[in-house]
Amino acid sequence: MELSTHKNDQPIIGTDEKVVSPWLEAWISFKKNKLAVIGAFIVIFFILVAIFAPLIAPYTFKEQMLSNRLLPPSSDHWFGTDDFGRDIFSRVVYGARISLWVGFLAVLGSIVVGCLLGILAGYYGKWVDTIISRTFDIMLAFPSILLAIAIVAVLGPSLRNALIAIAIINIPNFGRLIRSRVLTVKQEEYIMAAKAVGMKNSRILFHHVLPNSMAPIIVQGTLAIATAIIEAAALGFLGLGAEAPNPEWGKMLADARTFLIQAPWTMIFPGLAIMLTVLGFNLMGDGLRDALDPRMKN
Amino acid sequence: MTDVLLKVDNLKKYFPITGGLFGKTVGHVKAVDDVSFYVRKGETLGLVGESGCGKSTTGRVLMRLLEATEGKVVFEDQELTSLNANAMRKMRKEIQMVFQDPFASLNPRHTVEKILEEPLIVHGIGDKEERKRRVIEMLEVVGLSSYHAKRYPHQFSGGQRQRIGIARALMTKPKLIIADEPVSALDVSIQSQVLNLLEDLQKDFGLTYIFIAHDLGVVKHISDRVGVMYLGRLVEITESEKLYDKPLHPYTRALLDSIPIPDPDVKKDRELLSGDLPSPSNPPLGCAFHTRCRDCMDVCKTTRPEMKEVEPGHFAACHLY
Numbered sequence: 001m002e003l004s005t006h007k008n009d010q011p012i013i014g015t016d017e018k019v020v021s022p023w024l025e026a027w028i029s030f031k032k033n034k035l036a037v038i039g040a041f042i043v044i045f046f047i048l049v050a051i052f053a054p055l056i057a058p059y060t061f062k063e064q065m066l067s068n069r070l071l072p073p074s075s076d077h078w079f080g081t082d083d084f085g086r087d088i089f090s091r092v093v094y095g096a097r098i099s100l101w102v103g104f105l106a107v108l109g110s111i112v113v114g115c116l117l118g119i120l121a122g123y124y125g126k127w128v129d130t131i132i133s134r135t136f137d138i139m140l141a142f143p144s145i146l147l148a149i150a151i152v153a154v155l156g157p158s159l160r161n162a163l164i165a166i167a168i169i170n171i172p173n174f175g176r177l178i179r180s181r182v183l184t185v186k187q188e189e190y191i192m193a194a195k196a197v198g199m200k201n202s203r204i205l206f207h208h209v210l211p212n213s214m215a216p217i218i219v220q221g222t223l224a225i226a227t228a229i230i231e232a233a234a235l236g237f238l239g240l241g242a243e244a245p246n247p248e249w250g251k252m253l254a255d256a257r258t259f260l261i262q263a264p265w266t267m268i269f270p271g272l273a274i275m276l277t278v279l280g281f282n283l284m285g286d287g288l289r290d291a292l293d294p295r296m297k298n
Numbered sequence: 299m300t301d302v303l304l305k306v307d308n309l310k311k312y313f314p315i316t317g318g319l320f321g322k323t324v325g326h327v328k329a330v331d332d333v334s335f336y337v338r339k340g341e342t343l344g345l346v347g348e349s350g351c352g353k354s355t356t357g358r359v360l361m362r363l364l365e366a367t368e369g370k371v372v373f374e375d376q377e378l379t380s381l382n383a384n385a386m387r388k389m390r391k392e393i394q395m396v397f398q399d400p401f402a403s404l405n406p407r408h409t410v411e412k413i414l415e416e417p418l419i420v421h422g423i424g425d426k427e428e429r430k431r432r433v434i435e436m437l438e439v440v441g442l443s444s445y446h447a448k449r450y451p452h453q454f455s456g457g458q459r460q461r462i463g464i465a466r467a468l469m470t471k472p473k474l475i476i477a478d479e480p481v482s483a484l485d486v487s488i489q490s491q492v493l494n495l496l497e498d499l500q501k502d503f504g505l506t507y508i509f510i511a512h513d514l515g516v517v518k519h520i521s522d523r524v525g526v527m528y529l530g531r532l533v534e535i536t537e538s539e540k541l542y543d544k545p546l547h548p549y550t551r552a553l554l555d556s557i558p559i560p561d562p563d564v565k566k567d568r569e570l571l572s573g574d575l576p577s578p579s580n581p582p583l584g585c586a587f588h589t590r591c592r593d594c595m596d597v598c599k600t601t602r603p604e605m606k607e608v609e610p611g612h613f614a615a616c617h618l619y
Contacts, residue, residue: 021450022407189402196361196397197417197466198390207416211407 026215026291036287042280050096057090062245070263080265082256088266091247092273098248099277102163102232103225109167111221114174119205121175122182133179136172144169145234152240159248162241166231170224177220181213188212215292222285226278233274249274303474303506304337304360309369311352311359315579327579329355331530332369334605337474342500342507344521344538346514346553348575352530353510354398357476360508361395362386373474391421394467398479400459404451410437410462411447417469432469439502440465440495457488464495468503476508481516493520514557518542526550529578529586532605536612546614548591585617593618 030036049056065085073080079088121132139147151165185191186209194204233250235241242248249270256266310333312326330352337343345353358364360371362378371378373393381389394417397403404413414433418424424432434444440461451459460480467475477496481489497520499505511517517524518538525535526549534547545551555568573590576582582589588598597617608619 189397189399190405192358192363193395193397193403193463193466194405194416195363196390196395197420198387198470199416199420200387203420208405212405 026288030287030291033287033290035283036290039280039283039285039287042276043284046096046100046277046280049093050100053093053097057087057093059087059090061091061094061247062086063090070259070266072263073265079269080263082252082263082266083259088252088269091252092249092269095247095249095252095270095273096277098159098242098246099229099232099274102159102166103229103277103281106163106166106228106232107170107221107224109164110170110224111174111217113167114171115178115210115217117171118175118178119182119210122179123186123201123205123209129179132175136175139169139172145231148231148235149238149240152235157240157243159242159246162232162235165235166228169231170228173224174217174220177216178213181216182209185209185212219285219289219292222281222288226281226285229274229277229281301339302336303339303374304508305370305372306336306356306360307334307370307372309333309356309359309371310367311355311364312367325579328530328581329578330359331581333527333530333532335525335532335535337506337508339473340500340504340506341522342509342520344517344524345508345510345527346512346517346524347527349512350575350578351527352578353512353527354478356527357395357478357508357510360476361390361393363395388421391417391470392472393474393476394470394472396460396463396467396475396477396480399483400456400463401451401483403463404459406451408450409447410442410449410451410454413451413462414447414465414469417466421470423470436465436469439468439499441491455488456484457491460484460488460492461495464492464499468499471503472505474506474508476510478510479512480509482511482513489516496520514553526553529576529581531586531615533587533616534612534614535605536614540609540612544612546608546612546619547587547616548593548618549587550614552590552592585615 063086065081068077068081068085069083071077071081071085077087077089079092082088082091117132117136121129142150147169148162148165151168152161155161155164191204191208194208199207232241232248233253236248236250237254239251239254242251252270253267253274256263256270259266309330310328311330312328314323315325315327316322317324333352333356335343345356347353355364359366360378362381366379369379373389376389378386378389408416411430411433414436415429418429418432423429433447437444437446442458442461442465446454446458451462454462460483464480480496481492484492493516496507496509500507507520509517509520521538523535523537524541526533526541526547528549534541534545534550541550542554545554552571555570571590576586576589582599584600585591585598585603588594591598595617601617603615603617605613605615606619608614
């Protein structure tokens, strides 16, 4: 085989001046997805409502006016009032704080713990993997809400314990996800290259393996917030979540159950709020999946 | 010999085959089976062989990306296989690797600058400013430009990526570079550019190469000495010209004969290989090549041939000599 001796004369390909990072690329493709953008808007809307609740709500969430019990929606009380004469609109607005808080915090907790365990299991393998993975299997063998109920029952019913329970039951989902990502990324040649350069395991894990495993975590995280909100509402509905005056949406539903025929607005609006928030997170999560999943590209 | 940079003695790498209910070891794949050679300072040693002959595994065992089953690797009077993990990590400053697939060996989420800076950070070389300057310098050394530093790997062509891979290997100023099929994933037109770059760098930086490839043409172009591997064993090793002019081992002859001649009128008595590569988990007794060898004798089926110096500086493992 004859080899020509040209040197350094190859055209420099890709001289377009705009440098596109992988994250920016994902954002561009996310923006094109209409449903995802709608989802993002819903999520942002509820986040703003939660932040500015005191400004938006005309009444406080515990202000009782017993003379105004079970009033239908009107210009004074947009969503009507409940059986204690509390303004439902104000309660739904304040409820956004609780639900989003629980959703974000619980998912953040399970991501942190899940990622740590998943990385250990995936990168070190062997008995570390066996112990962690089998524990995940055991946790996943229970229906998640049942496990959450059991955990709250042990810890005692309160909003904080409901949050902890939701965080715990979501750990195996993230742990497994990150473990499988780590197993894939570990085989990549750039990890071999990182080792050949002389990097420590910890540096390889946090600078190379983790960033390349982040995309599915973000997607799963967004979808998990939706589930966590439903789970928090379910625990609240069962009386295992938020305590009495707190306007937790699930608890509002439970309290309103008795008046379903008489005063349907007491259920409709908290229910609608749950539905919309969850829908928003789900749409956004699906959009993120399309934008971040390399298999969907090209 | 004082000018030997790397000496490999009886290197073995067996991969266990597990099977059965409890995953017990039922056999071994002998990827590298008793290989010995040395590399002199400043030379290029080519390692050639078919797919699965263990040449890449040899490279990785030398770097201790895979742990050797047996044998010694001595780099500048320092035995590598017995070093602890941390000492070996520091040793990698001196021995670097260029990988086969330029698309897979660069982290897609890092900019070129970060990729090149990282070896310096890891080995604690220079301060921030100095590192940035070294990155720009190195980009120019490998024929790229400073404005490429902020780009991501996917914005480059295969040849350019391989230049980045080479630049990364050079960042810590290593003495030895193990190039694992560095051009086999590239277009032929780009291959020659990258090979020339490697040769220029060798002159400029006084590098020593172990060049792993399956393409004899490429190896001839770049190597001072060439080792031929078959089924995890080294069958012949000598200077490049000697190997190409007068191959001793029947396997080397067959390999050289298998190079296509770009002239349809040339008729040549070719010694082509027939049959398949035997399984490395169950290599043939005696000489590993006897199942496909033209000159197979009875002794070949029973006794494994030792490496012999048939002519000065020309070693072959064959019972014919």
